[in-house]
Amino acid sequence: MDYKKLREELSHKERTIDDLISYIGTRTNNSVPNYSLLLGAGASFSSGIRTGGNLVDVWRQEIYKKLSGKSDYDVKVAKEFLITNHSNWYSLSNEYSSLFEYKFDLPNQRRRFVEQEVDNKLPSIGYSYLVSLTKNRYFDTVYTTNFDDLLSEAFYQFSQTRPIVCAHDSSLNSISISSSRPKIIKLHGDYLFDDIKSTLRETESLESNTKEKLIEFSKEYGLIVIGYSGNDRSIMDVISHLLKTEEYLKNGIYWCIREDDHINPELTKLL
Template sequence: MSDRDTTKEQLVAKKRTVKDLADYIKIKSGTSPNYSLFLGAGASVTSGIKTGQELVAKWREEIYTRLSNEEYINAEEAKKWLSKNHPVWYDPNNEYSSLFEKKFDLPSQRRRFVELQVDKKLPSIGYAYLVELFESKFFDTVFTTNFDDLINEAFYQFSSDRPLLCAHDSSIKGVSITSSRPKIIKLHGDYLFDSIKSSLKETESLEGNTREKLTEFTKEYGIIFVGYAGNDSSIMDVLKHLLKQDDYLRNGVYWCVRQNDAIPPELIRLLGQEKVYWVEIEGFDELMAELALELGCTLSFGGNQKSTKREMMIQNFITDEYSLSKNNIIKSDLSKLKKHTLTHDISSLINELSQSDLDEQKIPEEDFKNLLYIDNLIRNKNYSNAESKLNDLINNADSDNIKSKYLRRLIEIKEEQKDTKSALEISDKLIALDEFNINYALSRTNIFTDLNEKIHYLKGLLEKFPYSINLKNHLSRIAILHLENHDEELITFDEIHDLIDKSLLQSSNLDNIAWRIKYDAIKTKHQSSYDKKDCNKSIQELLDKIKDVNPTHDT
């Protein structure tokens, strides 16, 4: 019997099942959840982000080889050598932080490295289940030590609720525990900031507002840890302190451990406390799927917008690179999703082709079949054949209308291949078909990965398309995302409100999403304010205007 199994047998009295956990989550007072989620790096593995263990193994070999000038033999030999020869900076008990700090001298270098690791990664299916659990009000807060944007992206694609993202200490200060809006609190910052915490010194301390907010939330909530090893002394020190207080963590701490993983040393020490338990799970995605089933949530893939990225995410679920369908719940949902996707593909194509009723723009049957064939190739990531076929079709297309549809799909392939230069060149060809087609112009925005670039580009279109409601709304939404974590140097809240007001002046119909965007702009502007008086006043004025448009509207 292995040491791991022996440890687990000794701790069997503190072991709980996923069903137990679901029962505890279910028993809540009113609409307020009993628990916050806490996600570590393990929750990002099936989204294609390398684990800390993978990075440590790579860095250890590189640094050992460089410093020792000897051939790398194995991990244990390297650890012994580094411990003996470089005890000042190397900590074998916290390899990730000490090796990361040795590998990259400056915070800006660490930020750029992290950015490359998380760039264009798409959330796994577990995040879709997570969104459903939030929508059903079983959770409203998630803490994370991860730098990626997977949680926020999942909400953006699958929910009509935009979460409040707190990625630095000052933004965390204004977060209210009573707010029902989903809250994402990044304890180590965001890769968009040079101040991300990953070096040894940095993870040994939590900034004041962050520490206070973690403490405040644990008074009312329990915490469920998923994919977290407990290697951050700053977080563990706060947790140990709170466990000693009778008034905190009254709903307990539930720490999820994968079936094939050893129980983290920090957890073994914590399990001596009355309010700490551990739960054996298959993995993050399987846990979210099981909780969703036990709590009566089903995958709905809600949200208001049609999105290429959303379709890519769903296709990733179906492709199932990490064999998550071994879990029966996920297998069943993927089976339903495949059937829905096939029907949706045909339906979407019919809708796309019927947007214009002009006889001269009707699509011939042969082109309809070609588009279905191309879409199937793209869905199955057969990009080489799809690109070759598209180039032939574009060269032989006898109308700009059908050529535009082929060009859009070619752009989609280049985006997926992360070939931004080629995607922009093809976008130029699309726009050249009709330089006054606002949809062609707006589609170019998706190619830019940086919010600054998107904003600069969209602002440049305002003079050419002064009467486009879609342009004003699109620019406003992206600007709000930018201002959640940046100052008003690039674009101001006044500019956003001016754009929204012009959009509403052109169309005050409640179907105009500018109403929702205006609400989001108000909330974002006041997100760090303790005094919510001005915020509440502005929201009430907005609601009054909506009632004036339609007194029966459910606001």
């Protein structure tokens, strides 16, 4: 679904940027945030890192031409070809993971590719602002699906604060919701390790500690989502679960969408 159609269907739920600023800034206790952040690949695009959508476009064309033997390319035709002839591995609902796994067989190959993608990239001005917002206690917890280190690098460049970075499920046990130190929770791992979660099987569900911590924090905080398309079930299933009861996300969930975004069916359903 495109942005215009989504706006027509959900106009009663649409909020402006000014609304969101007001919600973030209105706090009963100025040292306690009302929201956590969830950042996707779109947050790193201005730092020169290609988004999942960018990579899908490249991979789909390359793989389609290889498998079909044709030199011309049309997106719709390519998708139909892959669905019809390669449904044993191709997933239209999660193209990124299925194409990534087809193109790179092994975890260390996928890690090396990601490492090449993020190498020598610097945090954009947006990350500098985020560090400032964190310093002023508007946020203290950031979840990210990204493999890069741009956010933690921004803390080192633009502040004296050193965040807690959790890139492994086991490292989340010691994280306390009451800690005022900024927390960066990498939902899909870190590019320095082979166990990054990128394939269809790996993104089916979050690991236990990660899932439990996301649920625990959602009892106190609302959630603001930026640059994330909602293409993997691991996160979407947890968010859908949280929205079924008023015990969680009491301050709401706000999903930032750009006018040129394509909204996948799962996200449309959730909204």
